[in-house]
Amino acid sequence: MIVELGHLALAAALVVAVFQTVVPLYGAARGDATLMALARPAAMVQFAALILSFGALTHAFVTSDFSVSNVVSNSHSLKPMIYKISGVWGNHEGSMLLWVLILALFGAAVAAFGDNLPESLRARTIAIQGLIGVGFLTFILFTSNPFERVIPAPIDGQGLNPLLQDIGLALHPPMLYLGYVGLSTTFSFAVAALLEGRVDPSWARWVRPWTLAAWVALTAGIILGSGWAYYELGWGGWWFWDPVENASFLPWLAATALLHSAIVVEKRDALKSWTILLALIAFALSLLGTFLVRSGVLTSVHAFAVDPERGMFILVLLAIAVVGSFGLYAWRAPTMDGGGVFRPISREGGLVLNNLLTATAAATVLIGTLYPLALETVTGEKVSVGPPFYEATFVPLMVPLIIAVGIGPMLAWKRGDLAGAMHNLWAAAIIAISVGLALAWLKGAPVGAALGMALAAWLAIAVLTEWADRIRLFRVPFANAWSRAAGLPRSAYGMSIAHLGLAVFIVGAVGETYFSHEVVRYASRGDRIEIAGRTVVFDGVSERAGPNFNAQVGIFVLENGDRLESERRFYPAEGQQTTEAAIRVGPAGDLYAVLGEPADGENWTIRIYYKTLVVWIWIGGFLMSLGGLVSLADRRLRVGAPAPRRRVAEAAVGGDD
């Protein structure tokens, strides 16, 4: 009964979404305030219907209702409760339901918090959000119904893929979708602005918080996914340049560029049509990602089931979104030019450079991701594009970007003084060069490692210098500097924290890539294994029973007597084997031990890594996400804060000196 209610609510949501699209758009075109006003309640009702629907599916999972086909395929009565719940989005149908739920959430959020938006812009934004909903609700109802019944109901379910029975993967999809789907809001704002034919600084002020919110969630989602791959897959990698990873990374790059170009629109009323284009591209890349993951066109470690019908449907949705929005852009964008003029060396110039480099880098990733697909379609040849491609294209483009990230915030708006900025940054430059040279000469590090660490040092010192400069540290009395520090806007701190996070991330990525160690060998009880100047003693294997699995536990004893346990688990319900790595996390590096297959006699295959500085990767990603959150908390962006007449405060924010 509850299941049918959920199905009904889903269908109702589709009907409301159609209403939400058609009526406000018609009202806005006619200038009819009554019709436009219907957008807000419609968005709320659609969201409520989807909560009901999602709640019904969750109920079916929690109570292990095996008359529902989706529950049978993805759950088991013995599974721990948290994974019964996460099983709701651990499969194609349920995760699509989560997708549209989040879509409706953002529509409802625009409706709820959009008080200070002009009426027609709000109505159109909510309508476009509704239109996206129409597409995906149709997709779910006609190709991926999560409420399908099985008759007769089996006694128990088939369980959830054990790799997905993990807290990291319980959280990763919702976070990622908040980011992916959050970009729908900026898309809707952009399309609405094109329909209005008007983009002004206040538009950017409304769009920036939505972009930021989506970017924060997307960053966190990618970091969670990367962390999951690192500790769960058992081969110690954190990023594989896998097509599905790229599918989440591409919208991230576009959102990062958008975040920065929206600042220029807001402050200087320039780059308007480029910003609109970026908003369209960012969501188009989200849709492309959805298509790549769910159509099965790519070989990837974590794709969903192969189903050509679904793939075609999403491809059609993608085509409609791209052709429709880009066509509208081509038609309308030329009318919205103008705005502030600036020199190449200026804050705007720096943000433009950021955009050019980020967009170019995104283009190389896109080419690498789609090339195998295109080649196979054209010639039938099968190829794969792996890490070496991205290391030769994406990474070199990041070098000038990171140098520029250090300088950009020191430049004034309109007309910057590069010599003046460099005068402030001499310390950063000297430290960076010394770090690089010291690594290369004293430690014999490879050029790439020396360059990477030098860039990280450059960026970190530049961020701190910029902050010290703003508060006049050491130039005015300390108490004075302190009060300046306390008075800096949160958006300034947000930027500093996020940029610092980038530096920390680089340290981790370079450290892990260039300085890690690995040992693979047979070992029997009592064997001593030397790695990276440390000794690990293998203390044999014992058996253990978990709640829904049996495990062989390999014990590794560290020098300080700590015992690490790596498990080979067998899940009888799913009939699958997984490996749980034993990881000792440390600031200098992780010790990562994996129990492999039993070999002859007493021997087991074991693999031990020393992953140098790897934890810095996630600390850096966390800092970036945190920076976005802090910036989001800025008064200027806070929803409902009075928009106009803040020029005085903003002059201070800019820190034009």
Add this chain to the structure above:
Amino acid sequence: MTRKNQRIALIVGGLSFLGVAAGLVLTAFEDSVVFFFSPTELQAKPIDPEQRIRVGGLVEEGSVARGPADAEVRFNVTDGNSSLTIRYVGILPDLFREGQGIVAQGRMQNAMFQADEVLAKHDENYMPKEVADALKKEGHWKDGEPPAASGSRPSAGGDS
């Protein structure tokens, strides 16, 4: 700087970046694109031992052997017509098992494939797309037949 100059500067800047990127992409493609071959194709066409390639197929039942070196594994993959011996040092992925499809990346050496990476997909039917296509090409698997389970989930029956 006038608005027109600014626009020209932006376009020139953008194009030069794209030019650099295109150069990077083209040189990278030459060195880093990895081609996929089935065992049958490998028999017909000799491969330069320097070239990194991918091969794939079903792991032959009973072909997995360990040793002689530490953590060394040898096994055969087949596309139904021909088979190829793969040598790998390391821990095989959890989803590796006899009778299932895998993809290995590495180099050909004296008619044996030295793999530095073995991939088994986290997929319901354990069938990497390349392997499925290779099997279809050799006429050993048609659409709609097992092991192509069309459900959206791993089926417990898919395990050996």
